[in-house]
Amino acid sequence: MSAGFQALIATALGDRDYEVSFQEITEADLPDLPVLVEVDYSTINYKDALAITKKGRIIRSFPMICGIDIAGKVISSQDEAWQPGDDIIVNGFGLSETMQGAFTKRQRVSADWLVKLPKGISHRHAMAIGTAGYTAMLCVQGLEDNGVSTNEGEILVTGATGGVGSVAIMILSKLGYKVVAVTGRAEHSEYLKSLGAEEIISREELDRDAKPMEKERWAGVVDCVGGKTLATAIAQTKYNGTVCACGLAGGFELNSTVMPFILRGVKLIGIDSVMAPISKREKAWKRLATDLDLNLLEKSITDIKFSEVPSACADLLEGRSKGRLVVKI
Numbered sequence: 649m650s651a652g653f654q655a656l657i658a659t660a661l662g663d664r665d666y667e668v669s670f671q672e673i674t675e676a677d678l679p680d681l682p683v684l685v686e687v688d689y690s691t692i693n694y695k696d697a698l699a700i701t702k703k704g705r706i707i708r709s710f711p712m713i714c715g716i717d718i719a720g721k722v723i724s725s726q727d728e729a730w731q732p733g734d735d736i737i738v739n740g741f742g743l744s745e746t747m748q749g750a751f752t753k754r755q756r757v758s759a760d761w762l763v764k765l766p767k768g769i770s771h772r773h774a775m776a777i778g779t780a781g782y783t784a785m786l787c788v789q790g791l792e793d794n795g796v797s798t799n800e801g802e803i804l805v806t807g808a809t810g811g812v813g814s815v816a817i818m819i820l821s822k823l824g825y826k827v828v829a830v831t832g833r834a835e836h837s838e839y840l841k842s843l844g845a846e847e848i849i850s851r852e853e854l855d856r857d858a859k860p861m862e863k864e865r866w867a868g869v870v871d872c873v874g875g876k877t878l879a880t881a882i883a884q885t886k887y888n889g890t891v892c893a894c895g896l897a898g899g900f901e902l903n904s905t906v907m908p909f910i911l912r913g914v915k916l917i918g919i920d921s922v923m924a925p926i927s928k929r930e931k932a933w934k935r936l937a938t939d940l941d942l943n944l945l946e947k948s949i950t951d952i953k954f955s956e957v958p959s960a961c962a963d964l965l966e967g968r969s970k971g972r973l974v975v976k977i
C-alpha cells in the first residue's frame with residue numbers, strides 16, 4: 649500500500665452544490681488507467697479558477713481531483729509507449745471535468761493523453777506555459793495557417809495581461825509580428841511592453857457596441873475575451889485577415905454581422921485546446937520550445953504553493969493576478 653499524499657478534491661454536497669478541500673488520498677483512490685505519473689508542477693488557468701471557486705460549471709462528476717495541467721515524470725506504465733522516468737505533460741482531455749485531474753502528488757492517466765516534454769523545457773517552465781500558453785501557440789498557428797505573416801500588419805491580442813494573452817504577446821513579438829495589446833488594467837502597460845507589445849489600448853475601446861464594419865486595422869486577432877470585444881475586433885479586421893477566438897473572459901455571446909466575412913473575406917477561427925489531437929499538441933509544444941523566450945516567460949511567472957491554490961483562484965477571477973501562476977505540487 650502506497651503512502652498517503654495531498655490532493656485538492658471537489659466533493660458533492662447534494663445534487664447541486666460541492667465543496668473543494670485538501671484531502672489525503674493513496675494510489676488506491678486514483679483511477680484505473682495505465683500510466684502512473686508523479687506530478688511535479690501544475691498551474692492555475694481560468695478554467696481551474698472557475699471550477700475551484702464554483703463560479704463555472706466545469707466539474708461534471710464527483711468526487712473530482714481538480715486541476716487541468718500536469719508536468720511530471722512517469723513512475724510506471726502498463727503501456728510500452730511510456731517508460732519510468734519519461735518527462736511528460738498532460739492537459740485537457742477532460743481533466744478536472746470528467747477525468748481526475750492535476751492537483752495531486754500522483755495521478756494515473758491514459759497513455760494517449762501524454763506529450764513528451766520537449767528538450768530544454770523544465771517542468772516548471774512547462775507549467776508556466778501550461779494550457780494557457782499552449783492555447784496561445786494554437787492561436788499563433790491558426791494565424792499562420794491562414795496566411796497572416798509578419799508583413800501583413802498589426803496583430804491584436806485581447807485579455808492581454810492574462811495567461812493566454814501574455815504568452816501570445818511573447819510568441820508573436822519573438823516571431824516578428826507587431827503586437828497591439830488590449831487590457832482593462834492600464835497599470836500593467838509597462839509589463840505588457842516588456843513582453844513585446846508595441847502599443848497598448850484600453851478595454852473600453854473594444855468593449856462596446858460595434859458597427860457592422862469599422863476602419864480596417866488588424867491583420868490578425870488573438871481573442872481571449874469574446875462578447876462585444878470580439879465583435880468589435882471582427883469589425884476592425886483587415887481584408888483577408890484572421891481572428892482566432894479562444895476565450896470568453898468577457899462573455900460567451902457574439903453579436904456580429906456577416907459583413908466583415910462577405911465583404912472583407914475575414915476568417916473567424918475557433919481554437920480548442922481540450923480535445924486537440926496529440927499530433928497537433930506535439931507540433932505546438934515543439935514550436936513553444938523554439939519560439940518562446942523562456943527568460944521572458946520568467947517575467948510572467950508567479951510561483952504559488954500548493955496550499956495557496958484556492959486563494960490564487962479567487963484572485964485570478966477578481967483580476968488581482970497577471971501572467972502565469974505556477975504551482976509546485
Ligand SMILES: NC(=O)c1ccc[n+]([C@@H]2O[C@H](COP(=O)([O-])OP(=O)(O)OC[C@H]3O[C@@H](n4cnc5c(N)ncnc54)[C@H](OP(=O)(O)O)[C@@H]3O)[C@@H](O)[C@H]2O)c1
Nearest residue numbers: 694783807808809810811812831832895896897898920921
Ligand atoms: N479554447 C481553449 O481551449 C482555451 C484554452 C485556455 C483558455 N481558454 C479561455 O481563454 C480565456 C483566457 O484564459 P486565461 O487563462 O488567459 O485567463 P486569465 O489569465 O484569467 O486572463 C483573462 C484576461 O481577460 C481579461 N478580462 C477578464 N475579465 C474581463 C472582462 N469582463 N472583459 C474583458 N476582459 C476581461 C483580463 O485581461 P486584462 O486585464 O489585460 O484586460 C484577464 O487577465 C478564458 O476565457 C479561458 O477559458 C480557452
